[in-house]
Amino acid sequence: MENNDLLPLEVLCTHYNVEVSFMTSLGEYGLIEVITVNEIRYLNKEQITDLEKLIRLHYELEINMEGIDAISHLLKRVNNLQNELNSLKNRLKLYE
Template identity: 50%
Template structure:
């Protein structure tokens, strides 16, 4: 994986004003994946939006990490169900057009 697809945890923490331990705890709960390259910890740039959501939930709404894990997993399930509904709706529309 190229470093251009990664952002260092130090940079991320500085930008969002959060301690690096918070990011490490997110990994402990398997909410994000940390990539180590040349002894520097990174996260994938595709995970930045998810990390932003978790930062807001934790710091703005004071949701602890256990609650954050539950809320994040429920949000993922809702998103998956919305995608499934969209797919089924599109299939139904195909049959209605016949």
């Protein structure tokens, strides 16, 4: 069964010039979701933007996996707080 949304991990490793072990670690830390079909590992293309960010954090800024994990959690929190702030600002407009 062919799924155009899935990209083989091996191909991504070649494209981004990263080790397979790096991708495996990202999967183990839950930073990306690796999907296995017929013993071939894939990544959904929706995750590519996040993957590119993780690659930059590791290879450009030399941040290890634990650091990337912590940063990802904090960025999610920042994002959630920003959304909450926007939502509260919008609610406040009801009383203006």
